Amino acid sequence: MYTIGIDLGTSAVKLLLMDSGGEILNIASREYPIEFPRPGWSQQNPEDWWSAVLDGVPALLDGFDAAQVRGIGAGGQMHGLVALDENGAVIRPAILWNDGRTQKQVEFLNDTVGRETLSRYTANIAFAGFTAPKLLWMRENEPELFARIRKIMLPKDYINYRLTGVHCTDYSDASGTLLLDVAHKRWSREMLDICGIKEEHLPRLYESWEPVGRLLPDAAAKLGLREDTVVCAGAGDNAAAAVGCGVVGGGCCNISLGTSGTVFITSDSFGVDKQNALHSFVHAGGGFHLMGCILSAASCNKWWQEDILGTGDYQGEEAKIDPKRLGRNDVYYLPYLMGERSPHNDPSARGAFVGLRMDSGRADLTQAVLEGVAFAIRDCVETARAQGVEIHSSRICGGGAKSPLWRTILANVLGIPLELPQTEQGPGYGGAMLAAVACGAYPSVKHCAGTLVKVRGAAYPDAALTAAYEKRYQLWRKLFPALRPVFHEMAEIRGE
DSSP states (O other): OEEEEEEEOSSEEEEEEEETTSOEEEEEEEEOOOBOSSTTOOEEOHHHHHHHHHHHHHHHHTTSOGGGEEEEEEEEOSSOBEEEOTTSOBOSOEEOTTOOTTHHHHHIIIIIIIHHHHHHHHSSOOOTTSHHHHHHHHHHHOHHHHHTOOEEEOHHHHHHHHHHSOOEEEHHHHGGGTOEETTTTEEOHHHHHHHTOOGGGSOEEEOTTSEEEEOOHHHHHHHTOOTTOEEEOOEEHHHHHHHHTTOOSTTOEEEEESSSEEEEEEESSOOOOTTSOSEEEEOTTSSEEEEEEESOSHHHHHIIIIIISOOOOHHHHHHTSOGGGTTOOOOEEEOOBTBBOTTTOBTTOOOEEEOOOTTOOHHHHHHHHHHHHHHHHHHHHHHHHHTTOOOOOEEEESGGGGOHHHHHHHHHHHTSOEEEESOSOHHHHHHHHHHHHHTTSSSOHHHHHHHHOOEEEEEOOOHHHHHHHHHHHHHHTTHHHHHHHHHHHHHHHHTO
8 A cells, every 4th residue: 555645845845655555656746936026025826736736646656556556645835825706716826934915914813802812712812924814914905805705724734625626724724823722622712703705604613634535536537647646635844844854742842944944842732832822733643732933933944045145056055154163153053034933923023144254254144144043942842941841852853954074063962862753754754654644554643653753863962062152053043133123123114
C-alpha cells in the first residue's frame, strides 16, 4: 500500500510517495507564484495550487504502480482565506498567512471586542495572519465580493475539495482561523456573528486522520489514481510537520525553520498562554499544542543570499563564517521582513541590521541573519518558559534545518539539544502518515509516529558558546522595543 503526502507550501507544493513501512519512495515539487500587490500584502490564486497538484502527482507516480495508492493526506499553509461562491468558484485571490493588510481589523478585535473575550471564545487573540481579520477586511473593503461568499476554506482544504467535492477542514487548521472554539472543538457562534457569517459558510470539522471522502471520477482520471482512494482531512502545515517528526503526545517540542519559523509544544490537555503571545491550537495527532510563530525564518536567509548577495550557494556563504566568530558577532539582525507575529504581534515591524562598522564584512552579515532568526525563535521559547513550560530538547525540521551551522547556532542560542529526524519532509511525511492511519494501516497517529519516525543525528549545545550567546541574546532583545516607535512612524509615512 502507498499513500501520498501533500505539503501545500507558500512557494511550492511538495508531493511525497510513502509505502506502508514509512519508506519515502519518491518526491516531486511544483512551484507557483505569490502576488505582492502592495507592501505587506501577500496573496495567491488557489487555481495555481490545484494545477500544481495535477501536474505533480503523475510525475510523483512515474515508475510506480499507481493502483497501490490507497490514501492521500495534506498538510498546508495555514490561515489563508479561500472564498468560494455558490458555484464553488474562487471569488478572489487567497489572502495568505503572511499578509499584513488587516492591522485595523486586528486592533478592532483585540481592543474593541477585547483580548479576554477573544481568548474566551477561541483560546487566542487576533493576529494579522489569522482568517477572521481577513473576513472583516473583505467585508469592509470588498463588500460586493463578501456578499457572494458561500464557503470559506483554508488552502489545503481547497485541494481536498477539488479532490473529493467535500467542504471539510480539520481541527488543527481550523484553530488558526480565530473562528474555532478550540477548547470545545466547535465553531464559535460569537465569532461568526462578529464576522458576519453563518456556520453554513464554514466547512465540516474532522480529526486530521479521519477520511473525508474519496476521489471524484474526474480528479482520479487526471491524477491517474483509483476512484476509491481515501482522502483524509489532513492538517495545518506545522501540525503535519510535528506528526512527520514524531512529535505526538504531551510534553514534546518541534522547531521548524521553514519560510516561517515555529516552536510547537504539545500537551495532552487544553491550555492557554496567559500572555496571548503563543497560539493555543488542537494538534493533528490528538490533544493540543502551544505554538509560537515568527513570520520570516528561512525566508530571511533566502532574501539575504539570493536577493541581496545574488547567489544560490548557501553552503559557500556559510563556509566563509569563521567558527571562532560564533557567539562573538557584533552585528545584529531583526528578522521582521513581513512584520512579526509571536511574541510581538506587530505588522509594522521591519527587518534591520544593527551594529555595522567599517570592518563589518559579508560573513558577519550572513552570520547575523542566521543568529537573528535563532534569537527570534528564542523569544518564542522564552514566552513558553514564562508559562512554566519546560523544554529540555526539541526535534527540528524545515529547509533551514538542513544547515549544520544553523542547527549549531540555534542549539546554543536555546541551550538545548536539537534532534534531526531521518526524513526532512516534515509536512508531506506527516500528511502521508495521516493518510496511512485513515486507511487503517495504523491504529492511531501516535502509534504510526512511534513506529515510523527515526532520528539520524542531533546538535548539542556547548556550555561556553551557550553563555556567549546568552549575552548576545539579552542585548538583541532590547533592539525591537527601541525601534518599535520608529517602525510605527515609518508605517504612518507609508500610509499604512
